[in-house]
Every structure is written in C-alpha cells, then in structure tokens.
Amino acid sequence: MLNKLKKIAKDLLAIVWVRRLYEGLMRAVLEVLAANRFLSLIYSVLSIPTFNREQFAVLRGRRDYYRNLARERASRTELRRNIHRLEKGILMRPRRKVFGLDYLIETIEFYERAVAHYVGGAAADEGEMVWAYGVLNDYFSIVDKENPVVARAYNRFDATMAEFKPDDATKAPYRRADTPMSKVAYEDLLALAMQRRSVRWFEQRPVPRDLIDKALLVGRQSPTACNRLPYEFRIFDDPMMVKKVAAIPFGSAGYSHQIPTVIVVIGRLNHYFSPRDRHVIYVDAALAAMPFMMALETLGLASSVINWPDFEPLEAKMQKALNLDYDERVIMLIAVGYADPDGLIAYSEKKSLDVLRRYNDLGEKVPSKAQAEAGARPQSEPKLA
Numbered sequence: 001m002l003n004k005l006k007k008i009a010k011d012l013l014a015i016v017w018v019r020r021l022y023e024g025l026m027r028a029v030l031e032v033l034a035a036n037r038f039l040s041l042i043y044s045v046l047s048i049p050t051f052n053r054e055q056f057a058v059l060r061g062r063r064d065y066y067r068n069l070a071r072e073r074a075s076r077t078e079l080r081r082n083i084h085r086l087e088k089g090i091l092m093r094p095r096r097k098v099f100g101l102d103y104l105i106e107t108i109e110f111y112e113r114a115v116a117h118y119v120g121g122a123a124a125d126e127g128e129m130v131w132a133y134g135v136l137n138d139y140f141s142i143v144d145k146e147n148p149v150v151a152r153a154y155n156r157f158d159a160t161m162a163e164f165k166p167d168d169a170t171k172a173p174y175r176r177a178d179t180p181m182s183k184v185a186y187e188d189l190l191a192l193a194m195q196r197r198s199v200r201w202f203e204q205r206p207v208p209r210d211l212i213d214k215a216l217l218v219g220r221q222s223p224t225a226c227n228r229l230p231y232e233f234r235i236f237d238d239p240m241m242v243k244k245v246a247a248i249p250f251g252s253a254g255y256s257h258q259i260p261t262v263i264v265v266i267g268r269l270n271h272y273f274s275p276r277d278r279h280v281i282y283v284d285a286a287l288a289a290m291p292f293m294m295a296l297e298t299l300g301l302a303s304s305v306i307n308w309p310d311f312e313p314l315e316a317k318m319q320k321a322l323n324l325d326y327d328e329r330v331i332m333l334i335a336v337g338y339a340d341p342d343g344l345i346a347y348s349e350k351k352s353l354d355v356l357r358r359y360n361d362l363g364e365k366v367p368s369k370a371q372a373e374a375g376a377r378p379q380s381e382p383k384l385a
Contacts (some may be wrong), residue, residue: 053315053326058278061269061327068270069113072122076114077271081226082107083132086139091173097144108153111136115164127171133164134171196294199302200255200335201343207237207261207336211299219292224284230271231285231331233292234264234322248318249333251307260337262306264318265289269327285331293334302339308332 033043044051069078082103089099100107111132118124140154212235220229236242237260245264246256265288267281293303308314308330318330 057327058275064270065273072117074123075125077228079110083135084227087135087173098147101149104153108156115160119163130166130168131171134169137169138172196297197345198304199339200304201340202260202337203340215292215295218295219288222287225280228271230268230281232266237261249306259335263334265331267329267331304335306333
C-alpha cells in the first residue's frame with residue numbers, strides 16, 4: 001500500500017512539472033508572437049488546422065448565400081435584409097425625400113422572385129411576405145416617385161399586386177407610443193433573472209412541445225442584424241436521440257443521461273455574403289437563447305447552457321450526428337426539463353457592478369482627473385430584494 005501511495009504521489013508530481021513546463025513554454029512563445037500582427041502570422045501558419053474549419057465554414061456560407069438567391073425557400077435572408085434597411089430609412093429623422101436608391105432595384109428583384117415562388121405554391125413564410133409588402137407599400141407612399149429609379153421600382157412593385165396584395169399592410173414602421181406596453185415591473189424581471197439558474201438535474205417526465213414553442217416566441221423577438229434571424233433551434237425529445245446528442249459535448253459529462261430534452265442552437269453562415277459578418281451568428285443566437293430560457297422559467301421549466309468549444313473532434317462528431325453542412329455552426333446546447341427539487345445548483349456568485357461597468361472610460365493609460373475622482377467614489381449597487 002505504501003509503495004502504491006508513493007507511486008501516486010510521484011505521478012502527481014510529474015503532472016505538476018509537465019503543466020509548469022507547458023505553461024512556461026507557452027508564455028515565452030506568446031510573448032513573442034503576440035507582440036504585433038506581423039509576428040502573429042507565424043502562429044497563423046502553424047495553427048492552420050485549428051482555424052481552417054471556421055474559414056471553410058465562412059467560405060461555404062458565402063457560396064451558399066449566392067446559390068440560394070434563385071432557389072425556392074421558406075425564408076429569404078436577402079429580402080429580409082433589404083426590407084429592414086428600407087424600414088430604417090423610413091424611421092429616420094429627418095426623413096429624406098428619396099433614400100435607398102443604391103439597393104432599391106435589387107430589393108424589388110428579390111421581392112418579385114419571392115412573389116413568383118409564393119404564388120407558384122412554394123413553401124414560404126407568409127408573415128415575411130406580408131411584412132415585405134407592408135414596408136414596400138409604405139416606402140412608395142413616402143418617397144418622391146418623380147425620381148427615375150423610384151418610378152421604375154414602383155412600376156415593378158405595382159405589377160406584383162395582380163398576384164400578391166394582402167389585406168394586411170400594417171406590418172411596417174409604427175410609433176413607439178402605439179406599442180402595447182407590458183405590465184412587468186423591474187422587480188419582477190430581476191426576480192425572474194435571480195430565479196433562472198443553470199439546472200442539471202431533472203425529473204424524468206417529458207417536456208410538452210407547446211411550452212418549448214411558447215418560449216421560442218419570446219426568444220425570436222430578440223434583435224438580430226438586419227432582422228435575418230440566422231439561427232435554428234434543433235430540438236430533441238426522443239429519449240434515444242437525446243442520449244446520443246447530449247453525450248457529445250464535454251460540458252454534459254456526468255448528467256447527460258437524465259436530460260429529458262436537449263436543444264442544439266445552430267448558426268447558419270449562408271445568411272451572409274461577406275466574411276465581415278462571420279461572428280453575427282454567435283451574437284444573434286445568444287441574444288435569442290437568453291430570453292428563451294427566461295421564458296422557460298415562467299412556464300415551470302428549467303434549463304442549462306452546455307458550452308460548445310470550437311474543438312475539431314467534437315465538431316466532426318456533431319456534424320455527423322445532425323447531418324450538418326459545413327456552414328452550419330453549433331453555437332451552444334441547452335438542456336431543458338422540469339427541475340428536480342432536490343437537485344443542487346451552483347451558487348455562482350456574479351461579479352460586482354464596479355468590476356463589470358465603467359462610465360465614460362476610454363481606456364486611457366493615465367486616467368483624467370474627472371475619471372480619477374469618479375473612480376474614488378464607487379457607486380453602490382441597487383439593493384436586491
């Protein structure tokens with residue numbers, strides 16, 4: 001027994017020294033390569049396998065964006081983007097007599113194609129079509145039709161009305177004062193945020209699909225870049241499929257076997273024609289996921305976000321399991337179910353506001369006198385009920 005303990009101690013000591021050696025080597029290398037962008041190119045070459053999958057995904061997404069322009073689809077990201085751009089022009093103050101000329105004809109072309117597919121019986125998001133009609137109808141009622149570009153675009157829009165002219169033209173910009181206001185008080189919202197904790201232990205009963213759908217109605221109201229909604233919630237509630245999918249990520253080890261429902265949030269890079277937008281899928285999907293989980297709480301359900309690292313073996317495994325294309329990127333997984341009342345949850349103390357927020361701080365190395373005085377008077381946090 002003594003010899004066995006000595007061997008364990010020796011092995012642990014070896015692990016410590018290996019870790020220290022690795023950390024020392026990494027610190028030395030990174031101090032050099034992270035000195036400037038030119039030197040970082042060396043790391044970029046040496047780490048091609050690490051980032052190649054993302055680069056390929058971005059290229060595949062851009063390719064599919066252009067391929068999709070002529071395809072029949074339920075939702076058309078190029079139309080959504082341009083219609084939203086017109087919306088923003090409509091609500092600007094002061095509003096110009098003519099705006100959006102550089103993409104107006106393109107927008108009409110997108111709309112004509114969508115109408116042709118819609119009246120031809122193709123699957124289509126009717127709400128999207130009605131919204132596009134409402135915004136275009138509003139736009140042409142506002143701008144100067146004497147402008148030759150506007151006149152040409154209007155004639156083409158007017159020609160589509162013989163095939164598609166919905167009775168509802170109200171899906172267009174409206175006054176903030178006309179917004180139906182909720183009666184949720186700040187204290188109620190804060191209490192809900194405090195209630196929502198990452199739950200990993202669930203009762204073994206199924207999650208009703210209608211509750212998932214209700215929560216998704218809240219999640220989809222989150223803002224997205226040009227109203228594209230470039231994400232998809234893949235929901236698995238078949239026990240065998242849940243077991244298979246939930247066991248893939250590292251973060252579910254030890255409790256994946258008893259998750260009733262698991263959701264894989266997918267970002268779709270084929271919504272973008274430029275690599276400048278390659279990170280938007282992560283921002284928009286995360287914005288939708290948080291209110292979705294808050295809504296689950298109001299419906300008696302609990303959840304936990306399962307981290308998804310950009311790790312090639314896991315990416316390949318999930319791609320195969322879900323038949324994902326390369327431009328479909330996993331953002332996160334969400335475990336959903338009825339919380340086991342006896343299951344423990346982590347306390348997870350949050351950072352104080354003084355650590356999280358700064359006012360009027362430009363990140364100067366030497367703070368100004370005003371900043372120094374403000375820093376000397378830390379603001380107290382609001383009292384939590």
